[in-house]
Amino acid sequence: MNQATDPARTPRVTISDVARQAGVSVTTVSHALNGRGQVDPATRQRVEEVARELGYTPNRHAQKLRGGGSNMIALMSSMPFAVAGGPSRLGFLMEVASVAAASALERGMAMVLVPPLETGQRSLDFLDIDGALLIEPSADDKLLKELVVRGLPVVSIGKPGGDAFGQVPYVDLLxxxxxxxxxxxxxxxxxxxxxxxxxxxxxxxxxxxxxxxxxxxxxxxxxxxxxxxxxxxxxxxxxxxxxxxxxxxxxxxxxxxxxxxxxxxxxxxxxxxxxxxxxxxxxxxxxxxxxxxxxxxxxxxxxLHLDQVARLAIDLLFERMRRGSHRLVAPSPMPExxxxxxxx
CATH class of the missing domain: 3.40.50.2300 (Response regulator)
Incomplete structure (x- = not known):
């Protein structure tokens, strides 16, 4: 039998294939097909149609493990690599990460660290996350804008710059x-x-x-x-x-x-x-x-008491993920x- 037509050898259609064909992210596909997140109805319909056309069937084992969600949050830095990376070994970011990861795990969630890169904008397409922490975003922060547009719960460590992100909850670094x-x-x-x-x-x-x-x-x-x-x-x-x-x-x-x-x-x-x-x-x-x-x-x-700041940020993020709170600000401890x- 020709290998190309042998069903046993046909590659399984993945969620990435659906995302690519529909022109959206993996996270959007996951939310659209599982009824989660804030997905535009037209986008949800397009994703469902593409999934049917490609013959996509969800991986039930993975779904069971996830319990309907990815059970994962991300910690990201808006700072360029020259500030957040290099010889500091990510300094500020890693100090927050060590506590935030443990706090997330206590709530049954894993945390992925998305380090600053030297080149351009990072895409969220390869991440299937339920929420994110972002460190000190600027007024025109592309990463924060992308998170908001996708309808993902996000908390800023440090108030976002400018006025464009007035409804994004944050930990005030004073x-x-x-x-x-x-x-x-x-x-x-x-x-x-x-x-x-x-x-x-x-x-x-x-x-x-x-x-x-x-x-x-x-x-x-x-x-x-x-x-x-x-x-x-x-x-x-x-x-x-x-x-x-x-x-x-x-x-x-x-x-x-x-x-x-x-x-x-x-x-x-x-x-x-x-x-x-x-x-x-x-x-x-x-x-x-x-x-x-x-x-x-x-x-x-x-x-700046970043250990306590990290815990406050995780608390605020989980409140937002449960959609049971509209609290926008958590003040950090007084700096020393x-x-x-x-x-x-």
Whole structure:
């Protein structure tokens, strides 16, 4: 018998085949055929028609194991690879992941970690998930938009930037209070002209930082000196920022650099030019991660209590997945200043 017509050798039609033919994601097919999620009626009908045409039959064993759902959530970062990856070993993302995975497992769910990639937008087509946690999305975040359009429950760790995602629940990282704490510490240590470096993306943490910084300079008669840098530039962006700021404003005696990878670049530049930290210039960053701890000198930063943040985010996500809650905000614990050599 011809191999191409032998039923025993005909490849089984998979859910991916249906998704490809219907022009939708695997998750959309799963939701359409199982009556889950928010799927447009026309899309649901098209998926059902394609499934019938291809002769798709669900894998009942897999369905039994899933209990009608994928029993899986995803943790994703909206940050570019230069910030969330590299020598930090994913830093912020991994610190959240370790607790979030355990909290999800306690509720009978597995968690998949979707790391930041160096190239372009990641597709959700290959993931069959019931919900997602997303770290600090920007105002035009494509990944968050895709999750919302697909009708997947999603919780943001850190308020989403801008106003477009006003109904997305989030854990408030208290970014304004964090920056105020760092600025007050540097002033108490004798800083008279503090400059600030932050990312160029439209993130809520940067917007709150700008407000806190503006209030501080107005209250203390300082010059407003801040610079936004493309996050994808990594340490090189920090080095260039330090060079430009100090050339234009030699009176600067303290730098608050929100993004830790930029802060490492700033420290490198100061060391190369012979400027002493903290005697000539104080240096601090926001996140107390591996970059802050291993920098030379070690950087003053803030403990954001990410273990508790992760638990709050999981709680909020499961509330949303059960569709029994409309709670939009969970405040994180008050951040805690971690003083190191760079500001003493």
């Amino acid at each position: 970014s304004g209070q964090t920056v105020q704490m760092l600025l007050e510490h540097m002033r108490a240590q004798g800083a008279r002209q503090i400059a600030m470096v932050l990312g160029a993306a439209e993130r809520n943490s940067y917007a709150q930082a700008e407000l806190a910084y503006q209030a501080m300079v107005e209250a203390n008669g300082m010059e407003h000196i801040s610079l936004r840098v493309d996050e994808s530039r990594g340490e090189a962006g920090g080095r260039d920022a330090a060079r430009m700021l100090l050339a234009a404003h030699p009176q600067i005696d303290a730098l608050l650099v929100l993004v830790d990878v930029f802060a490492v670049g700033v420290a490198q530049y100061l060391q190369q030019t012979g400027l002493r930290v903290p005697q000539d210039i104080m240096l601090a960053t926001r996140y107390d991660g591996i970059r802050a701890r291993t920098s030379e000198p070690p950087l003053t930063a803030v403990n 200043l971690v003083v190191r050599t760079s500001t003493r």
